Amino acid sequence: MLNDLKVKQLKAKDKIYRVADHSGLCIEVRIAGTKFWRYRYRYLNKAKMLTIGQYPEISLSYARSKTMEYREQLAKGIDPITSQKNERSEAIQSSENTFRVIALEFCEKKKESKSEEWLYVRKRSFDTDIFPFIGDKPIKDVTASDIRKILDNTIVRVKKIGRGTGEVSASRVRQHLGEIMQYAILSDRLEIDPTYILRGYIDNQDVDHAQPVPYAERHKIFPSIDKYKGSVSTKNALKALIYSMLRSVEIRRGLKSYIDFEQKTWTIPIASRAEIKAGKRNMKKNRMHIVPLSEQLIDIIKTQFAAYPNSEYIFPGHDGVSIMGATTFNQAFRNMELHPITMHDFRATASTDLNELNYNSDWIELQLAHVKADKTRASYDHAKWLDGRREMLQKWADIVDNWQFSKMSIY
Known part of the structure; x- marks a missing residue:
């Protein structure tokens, strides 16, 4: 079995070589002297090898924990390489489908058919009340609880600056959130609109009808x-x-x-x-x-x-x-x-x-x-x-x- 000292002392040779730890884990030492943790296993009677990561960024203890994770996947009939590819794909998809990315994409698509004011109002709403809370969150992970917190914070913000009680602004924010959620549904990146359940959450004040100035x-x-x-x-x-x-x-x-x-x-x-x-x-x-x-x-x-x-x-x-x-x-x-x-x-x-x-x-x-x-x-x-x-x-x-x-x- 390996330990940290043994791993550190491994030197480069004129060709790649590997030193085993246990349970299929080994460290691969390359000609340039770089070292990579590798996991060797068999899936459906076929020998496979998966790269865990580079040493010392990936420590021995972490490499061993990942090895145990892969062994559990094999016990359930899951190929670790396939699982790893799926995880990377989901991570890439999540980074491409954050609320911010989709909101800006939506605005870009509407640029030709909407007025400058329409775009300005939404971008100001996004920058002030929405992006700070869920801008970098994958849109599929945004919950009704997230939306509720955004609306509550909007009301507090508006009250604090003395521009009313905030209900009208919060209702507008919920509308803007709903537009993005519906766009994400239509573009197959979301299944349920979390703003729908909050339709009656904000108690809008009665509208004062116009009357002559005294x-x-x-x-x-x-x-x-x-x-x-x-x-x-x-x-x-x-x-x-x-x-x-x-x-x-x-x-x-x-x-x-x-x-x-x-x-x-x-x-x-x-x-x-x-x-x-x-x-x-x-x-x-x-x-x-x-x-x-x-x-x-x-x-x-x-x-x-x-x-x-x-x-x-x-x-x-x-x-x-x-x-x-x-x-x-x-x-x-x-x-x-x-x-x-x-x-x-x-x-x-x-x-x-x-x-x-x-x-x-x-x-x-x-x-x-x-x-x-x-x-x-x-x-x-x-x-x-x-x-x-x-x-x-x-x-x-x-x-x-x-x-x-x-x-x-x-x-």
């Missing part, structure tokens, strides 16, 4: 925006949203190509609204939403064009080029301590006030882009009453300007 609060809004320490783009975007009656997503996704200064219009393809959930920005010229621009809004947009010449967006995000973040507006209002006022509240405010001023309700509904069931009629209506809506929006912009001068709305 008169007593309106005088605070523009001065608060002017004092806000956020970017010029964010401050201008907030004002544009209030003046225009547009949705926050339409402000954020607004492209410079939508603006016609000569006609004083902002033309939004309705396809971009209908396909927001799918993350697409395809234009369908037969249906569009035409927004007449007030003088105040024209001034803001011209300022943005001059300030951010390299961006396709009217109101780019913090880098001055890419799309503004989905939570930027509401977070700004929290930082300005104007919460619980939300972006949707300004649309409700405009609708209420303009109806009280006896403006044509059809003009108001068109300005809010409430598309009718009759899509053909709606396509035509969006270009109707443009002059009347222009006068209405200019009146609304003047009303908004008066907010900062009085605690009551001045008409």
Whole structure:
């Protein structure tokens, strides 16, 4: 039998030779002086030899323990070489099928059909809440317990930074996890989606419906925006949203190509609204939403064009080029301590006030882009009453300007 000293003292010769230990284990000494542990055995009456590893990285005691493992496999009718190949194959497959690898593959495949924002939201979710916990774990080994811990940690993280109670963010994370799991199932790398069992795990808070901004609060809004320490783009975007009656997503996704200064219009393809959930920005010229621009809004947009010449967006995000973040507006209002006022509240405010001023309700509904069931009629209506809506929006912009001068709305 061998011991550590004997193994260490073995010297190279002019040809390969082996020295036996016991139970089929031996050490092979090569011409260059390197030493390898080998296991000799018979399987189905055929002599075979398996390499365990190189000495001294693989010690004598470890080589003996592996020998006992192989002998147990033989006793069960398993060929150790075949078993070793299967283990290596599984290890390679696991490294190629980690959650991170599959998630990035999924995003790459969706790159052409999804928007930059769609990709950005998911990659931020992966990097912040998911990859630190299961990024390097084989996707087949991710459990419902892993998912639950990720959701719990997301809620804690969001609460800690003061951006709400975290349930909405955690629900979004579960959605992103589910997308990857379903993709892995469709690509034959997973059998069961562990996010399915957690569908009802998060108790989402009731959604606050939009309501008009109270008169007593309106005088605070523009001065608060002017004092806000956020970017010029964010401050201008907030004002544009209030003046225009547009949705926050339409402000954020607004492209410079939508603006016609000569006609004083902002033309939004309705396809971009209908396909927001799918993350697409395809234009369908037969249906569009035409927004007449007030003088105040024209001034803001011209300022943005001059300030951010390299961006396709009217109101780019913090880098001055890419799309503004989905939570930027509401977070700004929290930082300005104007919460619980939300972006949707300004649309409700405009609708209420303009109806009280006896403006044509059809003009108001068109300005809010409430598309009718009759899509053909709606396509035509969006270009109707443009002059009347222009006068209405200019009146609304003047009303908004008066907010900062009085605690009551001045008409």
